[in-house]
Amino acid sequence: MPFRQVAMSGLIDAFEANARGAAATVDRIAGSxxxxxxxxxxxxxxxxxxxLGPGEFLPSEIMNALVELPGLVREPSDEMLSRADAGISSAxxxxxxxxxxxxxxxxxxxxxxxxxxxxxxxxxxxxxxxERPRNLFTPTCLGGEGFRRNLVLITGPSATADMGPLVxxxxxxxxxxxxxxx
Numbered sequence: 001m002p003f004r005q006v007a008m009s010g011l012i013d014a015f016e017a018n019a020r021g022a023a024a025t026v027d028r029i030a031g032s033x034x035x036x037x038x039x040x041x042x043x044x045x046x047x048x049x050x051x052l053g054p055g056e057f058l059p060s061e062i063m064n065a066l067v068e069l070p071g072l073v074r075e076p077s078d079e080m081l082s083r084a085d086a087g088i089s090s091a092x093x094x095x096x097x098x099x100x101x102x103x104x105x106x107x108x109x110x111x112x113x114x115x116x117x118x119x120x121x122x123x124x125x126x127x128x129x130x131e132r133p134r135n136l137f138t139p140t141c142l143g144g145e146g147f148r149r150n151l152v153l154i155t156g157p158s159a160t161a162d163m164g165p166l167v168x169x170x171x172x173x174x175x176x177x178x179x180x181x182x
Contacts, residue, residue, distance in 0.1 A: 011096045011129045012180060018099030022156030024176040026099075028126075031181035033065035036123065040066065043121055043177050044086055049073050051081065053089035053113030056104070058123055058181075076109075087113030087173075091124040092151060093142060094180070097132045100155040101178060114154065120173035122154075126182045 016026045029039045044050060050071045055063035066072075066088065073080055089110065093102040101122045103114045114120055130136060133153065136146035157176045 008126065008129070011131060012126055014096040015094045015099055015129050016180065018097065019156070019178055020099070022099050024099065024156050024178055026178045026180065028180045028182055031059070031062075031125065033061045036062050036179065036181065037065040037068070039179050040069065040088065040121060043119075044069070044071070047071050047085035047119065049080065049084040051076055051084045051087045051109060051113045051117060053087060053109045054107035055090045055123075056107065057090040057092055057125060057128065062123070081112045081116060084117050086119040086121060087117035088121045088123065089114040091122050091128065092145070092149060093136055094124045094129040095133055095153065096129055098155055100153040102136065103152050103154060105150045105152055114152070115173070118174045120154070120176050122176065122178045124178055124180050126180050
């Protein structure tokens, strides 16, 4: 295996282990529209209201397949956003050292799809996994886009220990499901 593939494989392995350690569910899937659609449908089960965030970090063929999801709310009102069961977002990047996904805020529905719904499904292209957060802010990483984005790092489902023992899903997604597209 060429060095770049070995290095990428190591980053994916580290990302997966650290994300699972933070209580996220991680699955590696093929990056084809059919594979992504099948995986997302399986994760959604029978969710009656699904919000699809912007897919700027995914191939357009995948986004075109996702608009066929059952239960997809195409133009959600504020009330519908507050009642939706699942949000789907594309990750700007993944951070191997922490298992965090990095979501770019700003485009319509980016925040709602990633921070508001009980189930957050993240689609992460494997070639967008970096070793450490600081890598996002170098000119050579991901075309230097980290400098021009409002980014949120998400590590596992929402959790708090403010009132005693650790409780998950108090002020955000109860579940974080990450699909790494290889």
